[in-house]
Amino acid sequence: MALSDASPETSDATQVLHRVFGYSSFRGEQQEIVEQVVAGGDALVLMPTGGGKSLCYQIPALVREGTGVVISPLIALMQDQVDALTALGVRAGFLNSTQDPYERQAVEQAFLADELDLLYLAPERLRTEGTQRLLDRGTVSLFAIDEAHCVAQWGHDFRPDYLALSMLHERWPKVPRIALTATATEATHAEIAARLGLEDARHFVASFDRPNIQYRIVPKNNPTKQLLELIRTEHAGDAGVVYCLSRASVEKTAAFLVEHGVDAVPYHAGMDARARAANQSRFLREDGVVVVATIAFGMGIDKPDVRFVAHLDLPKSVEGYYQETGRAGRDGEPATAWLAYGLQDVVQQRKLIDGSEGDEAHRRGLAMHLDAMLALCETVECRRVRLLAYFGQRGEPCGNCDTCLTPGESWDGTVAAQKLLSTVWRLAKERRQKFGAGQIIDILQGKKTAKVIQFDHDALSVFGVGAELGTAEWRGVVRQLLALRLLAVEGEYGTLVLTEESGEVLGGRRTVQMRKEKAVPAQARKEARSGKGARVPVDLPAAAVPVFEALRAWRAATAKEQGVPAYVVFHDATLREIATRLPATIAELGTIGGVGEAKLTKYGEGVLDALGRSDAPEPAPDAPAPTAPASKSSGPLFDDELPPDPDEEMEEPPWDDWQ
Known part of the structure; x- marks a missing residue:
C-alpha cells in the first residue's frame, strides 16, 4: 500500500506510528517535532542516540505529500537503512556511487513518479546540478539533515560539504527542513542554526543522558588484557565495539582477541574495501561479533544490541567520546562504556595537537577539547554529571558510573607537585637537560638505574625526595599535572617542561588537589546467559x-x-x-x-x-488477559550514527564510502 496515498484518517502521524512502526504513542518531544514538520515548519533537533531521532523525519515524510529527502554523510550503510524501512512497508531508496546507471535510473524514475516515501542522498551528491534538477522535477515533502553537527567548523566532525546545505531553503523555500544531531555543545548548537539558516526554526533539545550506559574509566595497565577480562567476565558472547587510535593497534588487538576465543574482526581505512565491508556486514548481521576499529567505524550503525563500547586510547574530545560510547545500548538495555586511560595517552594527544596542521587558533581549539576530556577522566565526581554539564545540561549523581559505584578520593598533591616540578626545573636549569616522565620518576624515587648513573642524576638535590610514592602514583601525578596544564610535553620524545602556571605551584601560591590512584573493580552483571554465551x-x-x-x-x-x-x-x-x-x-x-x-x-x-x-508455558486459567503496555515505543528506530573524524592524526576515514 502506498503510504502517501492513505486516507486522511490513516495518514495522521499517530496512525502512521502505530500502523507502520507498531508503537501506540510517541516518546518525549517526538510528537511535537513531528507535528511541527508535518505542518510545514522547520525544526532543529538535538537528541541523543537511541532517542528516536529518525522517527521525527520518517513519519512526516509518510504523512506529507511527496518524498522526504534525507541528507546522510556516509553511503556505506544506506542499503541497510533502506532495507530496514522496506521491511516496514516504507517505499525507500537511495542514490550514490555504489549503484550502476540502471539502478540509479530506476530510483530516479520512482522519485519522479511519486513512488518513494524517503530518498537518501549524501551531501556531495546533493551539490551536483543533476541531482538538484531531479529534485526540481519531483515533489519533495521535506529535507532531513542528519548529523547536522557536521556543519560546525569548530565541532568534532566538520564536513565542508555540509556548508552547501544552506542553499536548501534558498532553492526550495516552501519545503520544511529538519536538522538533527545526537551531539552538540551550546556553541555548536548556535553554529548549526546560523550556518543552516535555522535561527527562526523551532529548536528541540532533549536530555543527553543515556541512563542505561554505565561509564567506567580505569587506569591503563596492559589494556588488551584488561579488555579481555572485561569481555570474559561481563560481556561473553555480546556484540561490542573496541576503538583504537592506530591501524596497527586495531590489527594487533583483533588478533589478540581471536587468539583468546573472542569472535572479533578488525576495521580501518587501510583495509581492502571488500574485507572492510565483509567485516562490517558480519558485525551487523551476526550475533556476538566484536569489531575492533579506528574512528573510521561507527557512523550509520543502527545495531541496537551493542552491549559495550571500549576505548583503548584516549578520545580527542568529549563529543567524540559521547558519540562513540552512544553506539552501545541503543535498545535501552544495560550497556558498558569502558575506557582504559593512562599517562602516555595524555602525552600522545598533546604531541598530536602540537604537530597538527592549522593555525594557533585551531590548535587552541583542539587543546580545549582535550582539556575537557581530561577533566572527565580525572573527576572524582559523577561522570554522568560531568558529561551532561559539558553539553550545558544539569544532572544528579547517577549511581551507574564508576565514580558513583566506587567513589574516588582526592588528596592534597601540592607537595608532590612541587617535588616533580622542581626536578624538571633543576634538570633544565642546572644541567640544560630535558627528560620524559620515566627518568624524572626514577630520580624522585632514588633509583640508581643505568641512565640515572650515566647522567649523574643521583647527585641532584632532588634525588630520592619522592620515595614515599610508588611508580603508578607518580605517573598519576604527572598525568594530572599535564591535565591541569601545570606541566607540558615538548618535542618528538615527549620530554616534560614547565608552563607559565608552574611557578604558582613552586612558589606556594597555588595548591593542587589530585585524584587518588585506585583500581576500579569490575561490576558484576546481573544477567542470564544462554549456552552460547549470548546475553x-x-x-x-x-x-x-x-x-x-x-x-x-x-x-x-x-x-x-x-x-x-x-x-x-x-x-x-x-x-x-x-x-x-x-x-x-x-x-x-x-x-x-x-x-x-x-x-x-x-x-x-x-x-x-x-x-x-518453543514449548512455551500456557497462561494460567485464572490469569488476567495480557494487556498492552501503556506505551509500546520500546526503542528508537533507524537512528543514524555519527561520521568518522577526518582530522584524526593516526587514521583517515574510508573516503570511498563518502560520495
Whole structure:
C-alpha cells in the first residue's frame, strides 16, 4: 500500500506510528517535532542516540505529500537503512556511487513518479546540478539533515560539504527542513542554526543522558588484557565495539582477541574495501561479533544490541567520546562504556595537537577539547554529571558510573607537585637537560638505574625526595599535572617542561588537589546467559527465557535467508515482549510494540510457529488477559550514527564510502 496515498484518517502521524512502526504513542518531544514538520515548519533537533531521532523525519515524510529527502554523510550503510524501512512497508531508496546507471535510473524514475516515501542522498551528491534538477522535477515533502553537527567548523566532525546545505531553503523555500544531531555543545548548537539558516526554526533539545550506559574509566595497565577480562567476565558472547587510535593497534588487538576465543574482526581505512565491508556486514548481521576499529567505524550503525563500547586510547574530545560510547545500548538495555586511560595517552594527544596542521587558533581549539576530556577522566565526581554539564545540561549523581559505584578520593598533591616540578626545573636549569616522565620518576624515587648513573642524576638535590610514592602514583601525578596544564610535553620524545602556571605551584601560591590512584573493580552483571554465551535481558522471567531463545533462533534464520541484519526483522525488545506475553493469534501479535502492519503480514505466521515450537508455558486459567503496555515505543528506530573524524592524526576515514 502506498503510504502517501492513505486516507486522511490513516495518514495522521499517530496512525502512521502505530500502523507502520507498531508503537501506540510517541516518546518525549517526538510528537511535537513531528507535528511541527508535518505542518510545514522547520525544526532543529538535538537528541541523543537511541532517542528516536529518525522517527521525527520518517513519519512526516509518510504523512506529507511527496518524498522526504534525507541528507546522510556516509553511503556505506544506506542499503541497510533502506532495507530496514522496506521491511516496514516504507517505499525507500537511495542514490550514490555504489549503484550502476540502471539502478540509479530506476530510483530516479520512482522519485519522479511519486513512488518513494524517503530518498537518501549524501551531501556531495546533493551539490551536483543533476541531482538538484531531479529534485526540481519531483515533489519533495521535506529535507532531513542528519548529523547536522557536521556543519560546525569548530565541532568534532566538520564536513565542508555540509556548508552547501544552506542553499536548501534558498532553492526550495516552501519545503520544511529538519536538522538533527545526537551531539552538540551550546556553541555548536548556535553554529548549526546560523550556518543552516535555522535561527527562526523551532529548536528541540532533549536530555543527553543515556541512563542505561554505565561509564567506567580505569587506569591503563596492559589494556588488551584488561579488555579481555572485561569481555570474559561481563560481556561473553555480546556484540561490542573496541576503538583504537592506530591501524596497527586495531590489527594487533583483533588478533589478540581471536587468539583468546573472542569472535572479533578488525576495521580501518587501510583495509581492502571488500574485507572492510565483509567485516562490517558480519558485525551487523551476526550475533556476538566484536569489531575492533579506528574512528573510521561507527557512523550509520543502527545495531541496537551493542552491549559495550571500549576505548583503548584516549578520545580527542568529549563529543567524540559521547558519540562513540552512544553506539552501545541503543535498545535501552544495560550497556558498558569502558575506557582504559593512562599517562602516555595524555602525552600522545598533546604531541598530536602540537604537530597538527592549522593555525594557533585551531590548535587552541583542539587543546580545549582535550582539556575537557581530561577533566572527565580525572573527576572524582559523577561522570554522568560531568558529561551532561559539558553539553550545558544539569544532572544528579547517577549511581551507574564508576565514580558513583566506587567513589574516588582526592588528596592534597601540592607537595608532590612541587617535588616533580622542581626536578624538571633543576634538570633544565642546572644541567640544560630535558627528560620524559620515566627518568624524572626514577630520580624522585632514588633509583640508581643505568641512565640515572650515566647522567649523574643521583647527585641532584632532588634525588630520592619522592620515595614515599610508588611508580603508578607518580605517573598519576604527572598525568594530572599535564591535565591541569601545570606541566607540558615538548618535542618528538615527549620530554616534560614547565608552563607559565608552574611557578604558582613552586612558589606556594597555588595548591593542587589530585585524584587518588585506585583500581576500579569490575561490576558484576546481573544477567542470564544462554549456552552460547549470548546475553538474555535481565528483566525476562525465567519461564520466558527458552521462548526468547527460540524467537532469536527463528529471527537469525529469517534474517540470514533475507540477507538483512537480525534487528531489521525485530528488535530484542519486541522479542522480549512476545516471549513474555505469548500472543496466540495474529491479532494479539499485532498489539506487541514494534509489530507494524507490514511486519505482521510478513512475519506473523513465522513468529506464531516459533512460539509453538518453543514449548512455551500456557497462561494460567485464572490469569488476567495480557494487556498492552501503556506505551509500546520500546526503542528508537533507524537512528543514524555519527561520521568518522577526518582530522584524526593516526587514521583517515574510508573516503570511498563518502560520495
